[in-house]
Amino acid sequence: xxxxxxxxxxxxxxxxxxxxxxxxxxxxxxxxxxxxxxxxxxxxxxxxxxxxxxxxxxxxxxxxxxxxxxxxxxxxxxxxxxxxxxxxxxxxxxxxxxxxxxxxxxxxxxxxxxxxxxxxxxxxxxxxxxxxxxxxxxxxxxxxxxxxxxxxxxxxxxxxxxxxxxxxxxxxxxxxxxxxxxxxxxxxxxxxxxxxxxxxxxxxxxxxxxxxxxxxxxxxxxxxxxxxxxxxxxxxxxxxxxxxxxxxxxxxxxxxxxxxxxxxxxxxxxxxxxxxxxxxxxxxxxxxxxxxxxxxxxxxxxxxxxxxxxxxxxxxxxxxxxxxxxxxxxxxxxxxxxxxxxxxxxxxxxxxxxxxxxxxxxxxxxxxxxx
Amino acid sequence: xxxxxxxxxxxxxxxxxxxxxxxxxxxxxxxxxxxxxxxxxxxxxxxxxxxxxxxxxxxxxxxxxxxxxxxxxxxxxxxxxxxxxxxxxxxxxxxxxxxxxxxxxxxxxxxxxxxxxxxxxxxxxxxxxxxxxxxxxxxxxxxxxxxxxxxxxxxxxxxxxxxxxxxxxxxxxxxxxxxxxxxxxxxxxxxxxxxxxxxxxxxxxxxxxxxxxxxxxxxxxxxxxxxxxxxxxxxxxxxxxxxxxxxxxxxxxxxxxxxxxxxxxxxxxxxxxxxxxxxxxxxxxxxxxxxxxxxxxxxxxxxxxxxxxxxxxxxxxxxxxxxxxxxxxxxxxxxxxxxxxxxxxxxxxxxxxxxxxxxxxxxxxxxxxxx
Numbered sequence: 001x002x003x004x005x006x007x008x009x010x011x012x013x014x015x016x017x018x019x020x021x022x023x024x025x026x027x028x029x030x031x032x033x034x035x036x037x038x039x040x041x042x043x044x045x046x047x048x049x050x051x052x053x054x055x056x057x058x059x060x061x062x063x064x065x066x067x068x069x070x071x072x073x074x075x076x077x078x079x080x081x082x083x084x085x086x087x088x089x090x091x092x093x094x095x096x097x098x099x100x101x102x103x104x105x106x107x108x109x110x111x112x113x114x115x116x117x118x119x120x121x122x123x124x125x126x127x128x129x130x131x132x133x134x135x136x137x138x139x140x141x142x143x144x145x146x147x148x149x150x151x152x153x154x155x156x157x158x159x160x161x162x163x164x165x166x167x168x169x170x171x172x173x174x175x176x177x178x179x180x181x182x183x184x185x186x187x188x189x190x191x192x193x194x195x196x197x198x199x200x201x202x203x204x205x206x207x208x209x210x211x212x213x214x215x216x217x218x219x220x221x222x223x224x225x226x227x228x229x230x231x232x233x234x235x236x237x238x239x240x241x242x243x244x245x246x247x248x249x250x251x252x253x254x255x256x257x258x259x260x261x262x263x264x265x266x267x268x269x270x271x272x273x274x275x276x277x278x279x280x281x282x283x284x285x286x287x288x289x290x291x292x293x294x295x296x297x298x299x300x301x302x303x304x305x306x307x308x309x310x311x312x313x314x315x316x317x318x319x320x321x322x323x324x325x326x327x328x329x330x331x332x333x334x335x336x337x338x339x340x341x342x343x344x345x346x347x348x349x350x351x352x353x354x355x356x357x358x359x360x361x362x363x364x365x366x367x368x369x370x371x
Numbered sequence: 372x373x374x375x376x377x378x379x380x381x382x383x384x385x386x387x388x389x390x391x392x393x394x395x396x397x398x399x400x401x402x403x404x405x406x407x408x409x410x411x412x413x414x415x416x417x418x419x420x421x422x423x424x425x426x427x428x429x430x431x432x433x434x435x436x437x438x439x440x441x442x443x444x445x446x447x448x449x450x451x452x453x454x455x456x457x458x459x460x461x462x463x464x465x466x467x468x469x470x471x472x473x474x475x476x477x478x479x480x481x482x483x484x485x486x487x488x489x490x491x492x493x494x495x496x497x498x499x500x501x502x503x504x505x506x507x508x509x510x511x512x513x514x515x516x517x518x519x520x521x522x523x524x525x526x527x528x529x530x531x532x533x534x535x536x537x538x539x540x541x542x543x544x545x546x547x548x549x550x551x552x553x554x555x556x557x558x559x560x561x562x563x564x565x566x567x568x569x570x571x572x573x574x575x576x577x578x579x580x581x582x583x584x585x586x587x588x589x590x591x592x593x594x595x596x597x598x599x600x601x602x603x604x605x606x607x608x609x610x611x612x613x614x615x616x617x618x619x620x621x622x623x624x625x626x627x628x629x630x631x632x633x634x635x636x637x638x639x640x641x642x643x644x645x646x647x648x649x650x651x652x653x654x655x656x657x658x659x660x661x662x663x664x665x666x667x668x669x670x671x672x673x674x675x676x677x678x679x680x681x682x683x684x685x686x687x688x689x690x691x692x693x694x695x696x697x698x699x700x701x702x703x704x705x706x707x708x709x710x711x712x713x714x715x716x717x718x719x720x721x722x723x724x725x726x727x728x729x730x731x732x733x734x735x736x737x738x739x740x741x742x
Contacts, residue, residue, distance in 0.1 A: 049686070050682060050685050050686040052676070052677070052682045052685060052703060053682050053686065078646065080646070080648075085447075086448075087448045087449030087649065088449065089449060089679055090449050090450065090648045090649040090650055090652065090679040090680040090683060091679050091682060091683055093449070093646065093648035093649065093683070094644065094648045094652060094680070094683030094684075094686075094687075097643060097644050097645070097683070097687055098683055098686045098687065101643065101686070101687050101689075101690040102686055113646065274457070275457060275460075276445075276454070276456070276457050276474075276478070276479075278454065279447050279448030279449065279453055279454070280448065280449065283454075306418070308418075309418070309676075309677045310418070310677075311418075311420065311451050311677055311678070311679040312451075312679075313418070314416060314417075314418035314419045314420075314451075314677070315419065315451055315454055315458055318416040318419070318458065318461075319457070319458065319461065322461050322465060326465075336418075
């Protein structure tokens with residue numbers, strides 16, 4: 001019988017899913033992924049976790065409980081660092097211990113430490129350790145690591161938000177897609193790869209982007225709204241806890257740009273402008289991506305999704321807000337989510353924000369660079 | 372240039388003495404107070420942690436007294452403290468306080484650190500004296516912490532309530548008027564002698580409670596509603612292992628010189644939290660276990676709301692409590708915490724500890740009144 005490795009559909013699943021889904025089968029294990037987030041999972045998580053933890057951590061508890069009788073092992077790596085000189089969050093580092101001491105009756109935990117702060121070799125070390133837990137020898141683990149890494153790098157990494165809607169899946173990346181020949185390297189190539197209704201003129205079916213004057217209420221051409229969504233991938237792409245933000249924006253006729261859609265080089269270029277480099281992986285990505293979007297004039301407004309009590313968000317989103325306000329004057333709204341979030345209030349704020357952006361767009365005084 | 376620095380317990384004594392000896396102009400902000408917290412809360416983002424808010428309050432009050440340069444320590448994560456200085460700078464600039472921040476940290480290399488020190492001490496003659504002054508300053512830090520610990524012991528045993536408080540408060544005021552390392556050392560000696568002469572109850576057998584948790588709320592008495600003094604007044608002997616001098620010796624001197632560090636707490640924390648995850652989470656767990664081992668009656672964990680490492684510790688403490696049998700009370704503090712409710716909990720905890728000690732003493736012949 002093949003061993004079953006359970007992967008909670010939470011936290012870094014939204015970053016490393018292709019890797020894990022390729023790595024564990026290569027070790028001869030079967031991968032079981034927890035259900036899509038639902039009320040039950042959230043409630044279970046909230047009940048078993050300390051009150052002070054942030055929503056994603058509570059949700060993670062729920063996903064682990066969801067896997068309790070479905071798998072032989074549960075993957076809860078100790079994420080110390082996934083990039084040079086950068087950390088993630090202390091709560092990620094303590095997660096295996098928290099789960100082990102707070103939840104009873106769960107399967108064995110794969111709690112290898114992933115620490116790539118000093119060197120990239122931390123990854124391969126973690127892979128060997130994880131392999132050893134599953135009874136795979138060193139060589140198999142290393143090979144599996146290499147293939148999985150290659151697979152992750154070659155898997156189409158551009159999130160395509162409207163696929164989320166059509167497939168009813170929360171995956172940010174169309175991970176099921178076959179390997180893309182080569183990843184777009186520079187911006188010009190990327191724009192070709194961009195979903196075609198990113199640019200308003202081309203889209204036919206969207207009511208808001210009326211290149212044809214008869215659709216337009218004022219007989220003017222209105223650009224399709226473009227909104228930058230800044231937030232942890234596990235908040236933004238989880239349809240349940242983000243209250244389907246991406247889907248709603250789509251419904252309002254806005255095109256969405258997320259942190260993951262911005263080229264890493266562009267991110268680093270902007271993040272390098274900080275007087276002190278950020279020591280959180282998410283901090284660098286979010287700050288760089290937001291500033292790149294603003295600098296390149298890619299978006300009309302920003303929505304920051306932060307989870308209540310998230311320490312990293314409290315700093316990063318504040319720095320982003322200050323930078324954007326000061327230099328670019330692009331509207332920005334921070335939406336805080338927690339386990340109590342009422343959807344009606346969320347919708348009201350979101351609609352008001354989108355309306356405001358529309359008005360700005362149509363405003364007579366606004367001289368659009370697009371004519 | 373008029374230097375100021377944020378308050379952290381008795382750190383001001385140490386920093387003041389250095390600046391005195393170097394002949395640098397400085398302003399010590401008023402001891403942290405409600406007004407400082409109010410100012411801090413007004414200008415800082417909602418979700419950041421309490422120490423940052425009080426720091427901002429300290430700076431603004433010092434600014435009103437004429438300070439224009441802030442001296443600050445730094446770090447490299449994952450605790451938010453490492454990025455404090457950057458956010459401080461942004462907040463003060465946006466709020467219209469024209470202050471420069473000098474962060475003394477080694478993350479940008481030794482050359483950067485030396486350049487910063489040169490900026491503060493342009494005078495060569497003063498620079499030559501620096502090593503000797505620093506040696507004395509470290510001694511002052513150690514002596515000041517010893518004095519505080521002594522006050523904890525004496526306060527729980529004093530015959531006339533309030534004697535220790537008076538001596539200790541006088542000392543904190545007198546230090547402000549004393550200049551130079553040598554004079555301050557003399558004052559420390561004198562105060563220590565006075566404290567030792569306080570009439571004590573030889574038969575007193577006070578409850579012993581260990582304070583663990585986040586360093587700022589532990590050391591800065593204002594942030595924790597003077598809990599350590601108040602416990603003393605309830606006749607409880609308090610101990611705290613996380614001190615400024617300990618931090619200087621372990622994190623600055625030993626780490627800088629790559630000397631073996633005192634890892635007793637890490638060893639003690641091993642069964643519950645095997646690795647360093649940032650902040651003082653491992654210390655919290657380790658010290659709790661050590662207090663349990665040395666027969667303390669209880670442990671109080673204090674941390675500011677949304678402190679990430681302490682949340683991990685908090686969720687592990689119930690297991691530590693169960694495994695070692697030491698009662699633990701977790702207190703979470705933010706600017707909204709009501710003092711009365713907080714003290715009720717502390718008093719109830721102390722009552723519980725008393726009852727516990729009593730029932731342990733009479734465990735054999737414990738009788739209820741109606742038996």
